[in-house]
Amino acid sequence: MFNKYGAYGAIHALLAVALGAFGAHGLKDRLTEEMLNVFETGVRYHMFHAIGLLLIALAADRIGKNDQRIRWAARLMHLGIFLFSGSLYALSLSDVKWIGIITPFGGLAFIVAWGLAAYSIWKAKSSSD
Template sequence: MSNKYFAYGAIGAALAVALGAFGAHGLKDTLSEDMLEVYETGVRYHMYHAIGLMLVALLADRIGDAKLVRVGARLLIAGIILFSGSLYVLALSDVKILGAITPLGGVAFLAGWGCIAAAALRARKKA
């Protein structure tokens, strides 16, 4: 599990860097200040969770319940897609309804971290 999810995190981090550079250099004259801030929020949370995914992958064997960790990792990926992805599209298209998808990504982030915390707590009880 750890190699696959570490790779997903690394790819996600690289993509966050590329999208951040695109936003900083390619969109600063195109987007309004408000929409650029929305875009930057997407990049920031994208990077946070890509790094988090890599850390989870590195520590997966120590965390405990492999199934619960895997579910948590998948939820982090879903969160990146839903939360950051919706913010990217919202900023680029200004289609406001897309803002309704963003909280679903936030819930996926929370559920993912909750699963990972639960796995760690279960492992602690067994130790």
């Protein structure tokens, strides 16, 4: 599991840096200030959760690959990046307002992912005490 989700986390971090540079240099004069802020929010959450995915992959490697909670945490973190950041990128670049309906589902995926990760890590710690 570490190889797969660790690689996804690193790829998402790479994409967040590339998209951040694109936003700062390529979109600065093309988007309104409001839409540039939306794009930057997508980049910020993309990077935070890319790092989160890397941490979950490391935790999964330590906890054990068969822990379904940590596996679902990784899956939901990955999905949340696409739904949350992806919808913000699409909204800012297209200015199609209905795309914003998708964003909260990504936020919910992040919340559940962090909760599952915390629970899984907590249970692994308590069982070794």
